[in-house]
Amino acid sequence: MTKPINTIKSMKIVAGIIFLMIIVACNQAEPVSKKENKEVKTDSVKVFILTKDSAKKTISLPGELLPDENAQIRAKVQGYIKKMNVDIGSRVRKGEVLALIDAPEVNSHLQELNEKVKAARSRYLSSKDYFERINTASGADGVIAPNELERTRNQMMADSSDYNAAVFAASSYRQIGNYLAVVAPYNGIITKRNIVVGSFVGSANEKPLFELENNKSLRLQVAVPEIYTGAVLLNNTGELTTRSLPDKKFKAKLVRKAGSIDNSSRSELWEFEVPNASGELKAGSYADVKFNFLRFAPSFIIPVSAVVTTLEKKFVIKVAGNSTQWVDVRPGFNMGDKQEVFGELNPNDTLVLKGTEEMKAGTKVIARLAN
Numbered sequence: 001m002t003k004p005i006n007t008i009k010s011m012k013i014v015a016g017i018i019f020l021m022i023i024v025a026c027n028q029a030e031p032v033s034k035k036e037n038k039e040v041k042t043d044s045v046k047v048f049i050l051t052k053d054s055a056k057k058t059i060s061l062p063g064e065l066l067p068d069e070n071a072q073i074r075a076k077v078q079g080y081i082k083k084m085n086v087d088i089g090s091r092v093r094k095g096e097v098l099a100l101i102d103a104p105e106v107n108s109h110l111q112e113l114n115e116k117v118k119a120a121r122s123r124y125l126s127s128k129d130y131f132e133r134i135n136t137a138s139g140a141d142g143v144i145a146p147n148e149l150e151r152t153r154n155q156m157m158a159d160s161s162d163y164n165a166a167v168f169a170a171s172s173y174r175q176i177g178n179y180l181a182v183v184a185p186y187n188g189i190i191t192k193r194n195i196v197v198g199s200f201v202g203s204a205n206e207k208p209l210f211e212l213e214n215n216k217s218l219r220l221q222v223a224v225p226e227i228y229t230g231a232v233l234l235n236n237t238g239e240l241t242t243r244s245l246p247d248k249k250f251k252a253k254l255v256r257k258a259g260s261i262d263n264s265s266r267s268e269l270w271e272f273e274v275p276n277a278s279g280e281l282k283a284g285s286y287a288d289v290k291f292n293f294l295r296f297a298p299s300f301i302i303p304v305s306a307v308v309t310t311l312e313k314k315f316v317i318k319v320a321g322n323s324t325q326w327v328d329v330r331p332g333f334n335m336g337d338k339q340e341v342f343g344e345l346n347p348n349d350t351l352v353l354k355g356t357e358e359m360k361a362g363t364k365v366i367a368r369l370a371n
Contacts, residue, residue: 044366045359047319048306050349052298055340057231057333060290063222063240063252065274067283069186069214076179078202079103081195086210088193092184098210099182101201106176113170120163124156131156188214191283215283220252220272222289226261227332229268234292238272242285250274250281252289295340299332304339307331308355316341317352317359324352324363 082102086092131152138144192211195201201209220240236254252272261268272289274281306316307329318325332340352359353370 042322042364042366044368045319046353046370047350047367048303048353048370050300050302050345050347050351052347053301055295055299055301055333055335057228057293057335058290059228059293060288061222061224063220063272063287063289065242065281065283065285065287066219066221067213067215068217068219069188069212070283071185071188071212072208073098073182073185073210073212074206074208075101075182075201077101077103077106077176078200079106079180081197081199081201081209084193084195084197086190086193088190090190092188092190092212094184094186096184097181098184098190099195101180101182103180106173106180110170110173113166113173117163117166117170120159120166124159124163127152127156127159182209184212186212186214187216188212213283215276215279215281218274218276218281218283220274220287220289222270222272223262223265223267224270224291226266226268228291228293229257229261231293231295231333234294238289238291240274240287240289242281242287244282244285245280248280293333295332300341300343300345301335301338302341302351303353304334304337305354306351307339307341308357310357314341315355316343316345317355318345319350319352319365319367322364322366324359324361324365326361 079101080103081099083100084098085096086098092098134144134149134152138146138149189212190210191213192208194207195209220238222238233254238252238254240250240252241248252274254270255273256271258269302316308315308317313328314331315326315328318327327343327345329341329343329345332342334340350367359365
């Protein structure tokens, strides 16, 4: 009886060993099968076909309104304000007298110069008459020595020069006398007054007597970011509003550009002309200016989601032959959900709609055109 029992035990042991070997074999075969499945699996991605279009961008930029002309009117002679004819807010015309300066010493010196003119003229006429008589007498031989004739001629010419110099000096100082009347250099409005009757004026480094502005048209200065300086401004005009007149819109025409990019702000100064015949707009106001920019030629416009941005670069993912490629791009206009890009791209290229850094170059994909 002992022998059959041992045989049965041996058979059970062998069967158990065989069962364990089968289990181990199955466990070892499973990862290999999974790995093989992973290798043959290919993901599908949504793509779109690249086309060119006209890039348009509407932006609003801050600007500053400046007077068309702005003059600080100062005294050219020293004296005291005798009379004032204007105050702030006064509208004046070119040549209108704004104030009178009292300077008695100017008038006294002018009278002195006028008397010197008379004295010089008398000397000149006397020497001229003497020369003419000597010159007539020299017609007879031996009456007038040649050197005497030459001396009288030189004396007449010297007196003539003195007379002309005196006339010029009096005329010049007479112009200074005209400066006693302070006049407006052009039509405009008085915006500042720094004097009263009796103020002493004409000293160096003093404040101007008046400030005069011509606001019939205004200059609008706008710092345009560098990215837009190479684009076309639609109709060469902008539309502006101000805080004082938020319900009104005004047109501004582009008249000049600085022609240089400012290093600190990375922008170019553009200047516009704003008609202001009614005087509604005030110089010194800040304005919000809306611009519509266009590109000279069509460019690539793609969804923002297609652009991948890393610390090193920006790129899009191109699909060619069911394989991905990274293509570096430079951004242009950002138009909300659309982005203008420039790079080594061609029309009809296939790009991934939602790019990601995890989709490495050389990845095998199945391209599915997005609706």
